[in-house]
Amino acid sequence: MAVEHSPTAFVVPAVTLLAAAVIAVPLFRRMRLGSILGYLAAGLVIGPFGLRIFSDPAAILHVAELGVVMFLFIIGLEMRPARLWSLRRQIFGLGVLQVSVCSALLTAAGIAGGFPVAASFVAGAGFVMTSTAIVMQTLEERGEITTPTGQKMVSILLLEDLAIVPLLALVVFLAPAVSGTPEGGLTSRLIAVAIGVAAIAGLIVAGRYLLNPFFRLLASYGAREVMTAAALLVVLGSALALQLGGLSMAMGAFLAGVLLSESTFRHQLEADVEPFRGILLGLFFMAVGMSLNLSVVIAEWTTVATYVAAYIVAKAAGIYAVARILKSDHAEALERTVMMAQGGEFAFVLYAAASSTGLIDAQANAILTAIVIISMVLTPLALMALGALTPAPTQSLDDVEIAEGLSGEALLIGFGRFGQVISQALLSERAEVTIIDNDVEMIQAAGTFGFRIYYGDGTRLDVLRAAGAGAARLICVCVDKREVADKIVELVKAEFPLAKLFVRSFDRQHTLALRAQGVDFETREVFESALVFGQEALVALGIEPDQAAAVVADLRKRDAARLELQQHDGIQAGAHLMHPQVTPAPLVEPARRARPLNPEAEDVLSDETRFSG
Missing domain, CATH: 3.40.50.720 (NAD(P)-binding Rossmann-like Domain)
Structure with a gap:
């Protein structure tokens, strides 16, 4: 969309985005396909490969990046150490095992297709990241978040949320190796890693010793809107600091959330930011829908279709195997497999970072993004099919007495x-x-x-x-x-x-x-x-x-x-x-x-x- 120096230059795009969401999301929810697919479809329709209401790739990228930044901040804000500690065995046991097995299988699938090892690893690692939004929404609708089955899936999601941080750093580490600059390759790589580590260390130190005094000073003036503005300042400032350090803005936002999770002002900040979570996630998914390059999908439909099937099957095999190894019954393992076999929103972050560093090219980024989006679209349909094909779960009556021949007043x-x-x-x-x-x-x-x-x-x-x-x-x-x-x-x-x-x-x-x-x-x-x-x-x-x-x-x-x-x-x-x-x-x-x-x-x-x- 052309940029105009008038009051409508911002209002028209905003109204378009909101109108598309308001129309698409209720429609998709009515069809029981979920709000996420509604946002994706809305973005696809109004994007450069649909009605072309939005045609500037740079603007789409900025919208998507802001959504990811705020999403990761919310994730970080909820990563309280006490919560992580209570789920430590499932997070670092079940979660690590599932991510490791699925990463190996997906990387092998890429290598088998003739792609380089580094690119295959990045592609597989991105697909390993299950959609937190889809799984959490499904668990919430079913009322299963607090059940043992739900807690296992939540633990895996937490581990995957944490894994995106070292994966983003790993992308920066691997990028110089494929840059094609033989001279100073090792030196450049070490310098890049050192700058990234220094940026993370600086952010942690600043967050530990400056955030509480900063918010305490602002709170003394009693202006709530200033507190909200300060929260946004910390988020975006942290994101910018890590980007200048050669890392991802998303990683900076995540660390800012983690640091604020221990702040005495955490609950106030969470209350201020939480209302924006849904709309920001919606904007993110709409931007993802806009990013789906239909011309690439059509031109490379055999590659896209092949790897959608290959990645889903490989990841499903890994999830089911891990579940059974750790003593889950067939029904629980199958449900977890179907619910978590898709790629997720963090894949877009990882692929964008890999593309910006030259680890994968723009064509590969477009193909991988399409693969993940299609896998997300298929997830609600797969869950509906699972519900229709599997019988209702039967309860084991071991050690339970049946009512028979009883009497009482x-x-x-x-x-x-x-x-x-x-x-x-x-x-x-x-x-x-x-x-x-x-x-x-x-x-x-x-x-x-x-x-x-x-x-x-x-x-x-x-x-x-x-x-x-x-x-x-x-x-x-x-x-x-x-x-x-x-x-x-x-x-x-x-x-x-x-x-x-x-x-x-x-x-x-x-x-x-x-x-x-x-x-x-x-x-x-x-x-x-x-x-x-x-x-x-x-x-x-x-x-x-x-x-x-x-x-x-x-x-x-x-x-x-x-x-x-x-x-x-x-x-x-x-x-x-x-x-x-x-x-x-x-x-x-x-x-x-x-x-x-x-x-x-x-x-x-x-x-x-x-x-x-």
């Missing part, structure tokens, strides 16, 4: 957080309680604390009969999913009408539905605890304890009265909760406080529309 279904508290109350009075759950890990964990839990699915009539529902005087439904609770209630009411039925409710509407089904008792899972919380909050604000208890007791009574009203009047009564202007007079006069929390809030407790939970 109470049957408790679901041993989560809610059910555990209920069971303690029943067991404390030596009630004959049978507890069933379908989470094997929960059952095994409970067994270590002396609880005897049986395996069984409460939505199956045969399981309920085997668990003694027919002889139970009380059935407590404590499961953590509303649809599951509703199915169990339907079965119990139809097949075991003599048992009292107590049910964990999830919200007000669920409570009304359960009462309509005729359960003997229900309680919303957070209502009572919220009342206790509110009572203690009133006391903390200076209300007398007796008065606070009276307020909460009144709230409980009025809530019960409103439920009765809604139960009998249905939608008409429920409409009052949605339209405050037609709210009837309070059903019960609220207890008066010793003093209002603030003058405007005098009657807040008498407004029943505010308590619909």
Whole structure:
């Protein structure tokens, strides 16, 4: 895009980038292909090989570099030593082994294709760097980041994030060897390494002794925007310092983040910078999409297709082998393989650095970049295929007792957080309680604390009969999913009408539905605890304890009265909760406080529309 000396010279490109992202990302997420692919596609469409709205390669490079710099700063900011230490065995054991094996296989694939050893190593090392954004987003969507399987993948990603730093230095070290200058080759190489090491050492010293005093001085003036500006100054200044030292701006940003991770101002800085993370990553991926040279892909389609397949297969073989060697089962190893077999965003950084030093030429950079981008595009599709082709995981029932031929005066279904508290109350009075759950890990964990839990699915009539529902005087439904609770209630009411039925409710509407089904008792899972919380909050604000208890007791009574009203009047009564202007007079006069929390809030407790939970 042509540069104009007018206010629109910046606004038009910015609006174009934002519009492309706003259109493409929701579309791709709707198709369950992920936001990253949306950014890549948007960049491809508006880039020099699409609609040519952006045609200046230098501008594209600057956008991409800024995105990488800020991305690596955020990564570094999260690399707290304590976090690294807790995962040290998986990071430096599993992570190092996987990176080493996959690097060797990928380098061998390049050499087998007739490419030089140095270029093959750089190409393979770049592809080893899994896409942190894709894997972390997938784990977050599945809720698996904190699971053992997820933690292993996170550890590998951390090691790969750390590995980019020595790899960038290695590119600088290898570059003089292929520069074609026989005289002074070793001397030039040593000087370049010495300058790079000096730049890193200088940055570490400055960060250790200057950053905290610097931010403490700025904080004393109380200007938050200045703190944000100072954070950007440190990031970009560190990036520039390492670039002048012959290394990468990205490496400088990473080190700045690591240094700030130990600063007393770390949380403030993270809060200031975090909102920019998503948009900067989006800009980075859009710039990557713009960088996809379709003319090179078309001209070299056989090379691109061959190495996409070869690299994915080689890396997948390495990941699966390492997982199995370290005792992961087949399902876990296969899932990790499919999720991590692609190249990642750090490959672009490594390839750009190698291209700028002459280690690989522009044509090779374009081909390798296309290979990585295509592998990233294929990852969501591969995960969808894996989910469709593999059966649902089955839980091992080793050392788990099946619910069969049981009896007791109470049957408790679901041993989560809610059910555990209920069971303690029943067991404390030596009630004959049978507890069933379908989470094997929960059952095994409970067994270590002396609880005897049986395996069984409460939505199956045969399981309920085997668990003694027919002889139970009380059935407590404590499961953590509303649809599951509703199915169990339907079965119990139809097949075991003599048992009292107590049910964990999830919200007000669920409570009304359960009462309509005729359960003997229900309680919303957070209502009572919220009342206790509110009572203690009133006391903390200076209300007398007796008065606070009276307020909460009144709230409980009025809530019960409103439920009765809604139960009998249905939608008409429920409409009052949605339209405050037609709210009837309070059903019960609220207890008066010793003093209002603030003058405007005098009657807040008498407004029943505010308590619909």
